[in-house]
Amino acid sequence: MLNKQIFSFGAIVVAIAGTFLLYASVYTLDEAEQAVIVQLGAPVGDPVTEPGLHFKKPFIQEVRRFDKRVISWDGDPNQIPTRGEQFISVDTTARWRIADPLVFMQRVQNERGATMRLNDILDSVVRDKISATDLVEIVRSKDWKISEEDLARVQINGESDEEILLKEVKTGRQELVRSILVQAASQMPELGIELIDIRIKRIDYVEAVEQRVFDRMIAERQRIAEQFRSEGEGRAAEIDGDTKKSLAEIQSEAERAAEAIRGRADAEASRIYSQAFGADPEFYKFLRTLESYTSTLGASTTLMLGTDSEYFRYLRNVDAPEAVAK
Amino acid sequence: MNRNSPPPMNHNPLDDIDWDAFKRYRKLILIVPILLLLVAGAMSSFYIVQPEEEAVVKRFGRVVAQKEPGLHFKLPFGVDTAQMVPTARVLKQEFGFRTTGIDGRTSYRKDRVHQDESLMLTGDLKVIDVEWVVQYRVSDPDAFLHKVRDPEQTLRDVSEAVMRRIVGNSLGSDVLTEKRVQVAASAKQELQKAMEHFELGIQISTIELQDVTPPGPVKPAFNEVNQAEQERERYINEAEKRRNQVIPRAEGQARQVIAEAEGYAAKRINAAKGETERFTAIYEAYLKAPQVTRERMYLEMIDKVLPKAGKIYIMEEGANAPLPLLNLGDGTTTFPKAK
Numbered sequence: 297m298l299n300k301q302i303f304s305f306g307a308i309v310v311a312i313a314g315t316f317l318l319y320a321s322v323y324t325l326d327e328a329e330q331a332v333i334v335q336l337g338a339p340v341g342d343p344v345t346e347p348g349l350h351f352k353k354p355f356i357q358e359v360r361r362f363d364k365r366v367i368s369w370d371g372d373p374n375q376i377p378t379r380g381e382q383f384i385s386v387d388t389t390a391r392w393r394i395a396d397p398l399v400f401m402q403r404v405q406n407e408r409g410a411t412m413r414l415n416d417i418l419d420s421v422v423r424d425k426i427s428a429t430d431l432v433e434i435v436r437s438k439d440w441k442i443s444e445e446d447l448a449r450v451q452i453n454g455e456s457d458e459e460i461l462l463k464e465v466k467t468g469r470q471e472l473v474r475s476i477l478v479q480a481a482s483q484m485p486e487l488g489i490e491l492i493d494i495r496i497k498r499i500d501y502v503e504a505v506e507q508r509v510f511d512r513m514i515a516e517r518q519r520i521a522e523q524f525r526s527e528g529e530g531r532a533a534e535i536d537g538d539t540k541k542s543l544a545e546i547q548s549e550a551e552r553a554a555e556a557i558r559g560r561a562d563a564e565a566s567r568i569y570s571q572a573f574g575a576d577p578e579f580y581k582f583l584r585t586l587e588s589y590t591s592t593l594g595a596s597t598t599l600m601l602g603t604d605s606e607y608f609r610y611l612r613n614v615d616a617p618e619a620v621a622k
Numbered sequence: 623m624n625r626n627s628p629p630p631m632n633h634n635p636l637d638d639i640d641w642d643a644f645k646r647y648r649k650l651i652l653i654v655p656i657l658l659l660l661v662a663g664a665m666s667s668f669y670i671v672q673p674e675e676e677a678v679v680k681r682f683g684r685v686v687a688q689k690e691p692g693l694h695f696k697l698p699f700g701v702d703t704a705q706m707v708p709t710a711r712v713l714k715q716e717f718g719f720r721t722t723g724i725d726g727r728t729s730y731r732k733d734r735v736h737q738d739e740s741l742m743l744t745g746d747l748k749v750i751d752v753e754w755v756v757q758y759r760v761s762d763p764d765a766f767l768h769k770v771r772d773p774e775q776t777l778r779d780v781s782e783a784v785m786r787r788i789v790g791n792s793l794g795s796d797v798l799t800e801k802r803v804q805v806a807a808s809a810k811q812e813l814q815k816a817m818e819h820f821e822l823g824i825q826i827s828t829i830e831l832q833d834v835t836p837p838g839p840v841k842p843a844f845n846e847v848n849q850a851e852q853e854r855e856r857y858i859n860e861a862e863k864r865r866n867q868v869i870p871r872a873e874g875q876a877r878q879v880i881a882e883a884e885g886y887a888a889k890r891i892n893a894a895k896g897e898t899e900r901f902t903a904i905y906e907a908y909l910k911a912p913q914v915t916r917e918r919m920y921l922e923m924i925d926k927v928l929p930k931a932g933k934i935y936i937m938e939e940g941a942n943a944p945l946p947l948l949n950l951g952d953g954t955t956t957f958p959k960a961k
Contacts, residue, residue, distance in 0.1 A: 498738070
């Protein structure tokens with residue numbers, strides 16, 4: 297009775313110990329993980345990258361897990377002078393992954409250590425490359441092209457701007473980024489890291505420069521506004537001038553026509569007169585003179601008439617003229 | 623357990639146990655844990671995938687299946703795990719602003735942080751404020767979960783970099799106006815390519831540019847340009863208005879001047895005709911008796927003239943000084959010329 301009880305308890309103990317042993321010699325690896333097996337402090341075998349169920353020696357081997365996925369790195373914005381001595385603030389972002397977990401574990405221990413190393417390397421490479429490049433090469437890409445049309449449209453700003461706009465892009469943003477990647481990536485294998493991608497996330501002018509750029513933009517806008525206004529005034533003046541011209545044309549043309557009409561009428565009248573009066577010019581003169589006397593002589597006239605005048609002839613002599621003549 | 627396992631010499635602790643009670647409840651003691659185990663196993667052996675989701679099933683951490691919406695079974699006790707990913711849902715990331723409330727009226731926020739997202743350099747080395755929205759969908763849930771650690775952050779970083787590259791390669795005035803659509807289209811293309819490069823399992827649906835404006839301090843100057851453009855139109859319109867006020871009136875006046883001249887012409891010609899007709903009539907009469915008519919006409923003239931004349935002097939033939947008929951004048955004396 298007692299032995300049987302002891303036996304059943306022993307079986308339970310063995311079962312529990314067995315489960316425990318099994319548990320210690322089995323591990324699972326997630327799809328996103330990779331691992332290095334460490335036996336009493338020394339790494340054993342190749343890193344495990346296959347996800348699923350794996351076995352190890354219990355108790356003496358431990359599993360060090362690492363991320364297998366692509367990891368983000370985000371740098372602090374750096375103030376860097378470009379080759380043209382313009383200070384800009386550059387913010388970069390990169391993607392990396394643990395390519396060799398064993399080397400990674402030995403060199404940088406964990407992601408914290410890796411991030412610190414990446415900060416050092418990437419910051420310095422970015423700084424080197426940016427400070428050896430002109431601003432336009434950083435901002436623009438290789439296929440930067442400005443058409444005559446575009447140039448004409450933005451040309452209002454003066455000579456120096458035209459120069460900047462026309463400046464040919466030799467390397468450009470993409471090529472610059474690629475060279476940063478190549479140079480930085482070359483330092484990665486010894487850290488067990490693969491640098492997949494690095495990008496310039498933001499470029500901004502530092503505050504003082506930004507203010508100057510804003511001022512320039514404002515001045516440029518104001519120039520354009522002035523141009524619009526003076527264009528308007530110019531057009532208005534042109535229309536006003538045109539109006540005056542039309543006015544003068546209309547008026548003088550009317551006067552010319554009126555004069556011509558009057559002239560033709562005068563000529564016609566003159567022709568009518570001469571045709572009629574030409575029949576007997578002497579009689580016309582006589583008639584016209586008599587009429588003239590009638591209208592010109594008046595109250596303010598003093599007439600002095602000789603007694604020998606035709607009118608007063610009868611005042612002295614009433615004989616028939618034949619008698620006088622004799 | 624330790625107390626139970628080694629059998630002691632004198633006093634057996636097992637004697638203290640009420641074995642009768644143990645026997646009585648033996649069945650129950652065995653059944654309850656087994657029952658609990660069964661319930662837990664049943665609970666963890668199925669899962670429900672919602673209509674907008676897909677499930678990624680992993681056995682011991684390794685991906686073994688992807689499941690469509692509905693009820694599915696799996697191995698219990700954590701051997702199989704299912705992760706749901708909303709693949710049908712269109713997700714959205716905002717750059718340069720954040721939507722804060724959508725109940726009733728949608729409101730937006732733009733802080734200093736968001737400002738930093740949207741301020742960028744243009745190809746003509748000016749600054750522009752570009753806000754945009756990226757809409758995307760998880761197209762490959764397995765890749766989305768296992769290729770990149772934080773896919774959303776990667777999408778954010780890459781789309782900022784892409785947008786800045788494209789705007790940096792364009793003229794600011796173009797991005798503000800006609801090239802908006804083009805910028806969005808090339809950003810989408812480039813972003814999609816980067817997504818494939820990283821195997822993010824994300825499909826970009828659209829990139830839409832929202833507010834594209836000049837940076838804050840420069841905005842008033844841009845408005846000034848718009849105003850000036852309107853002023854230009856106003857100046858021109860006013861000049862045309864002045865013209866319309868003047869020209870038709872002048873044309874009317876011109877017609878008046880011509881009409882007046884035509885009136886003059888008619889009057890002048892008619893006067894000439896009248897006068898000549900009168901002359902002709904008198905002349906025809908005169909021809910019948912020239913001398914008599916002449917004298918009659920002369921005397922008629924005298925009849926008219928003499929009564930009107932102020933002073934009349936009649937002078938004796940041969941006399942030198944004039945002999946006034948009436949010498950009551952003002953003393954001014956007119957001398958006749960010697961005949």
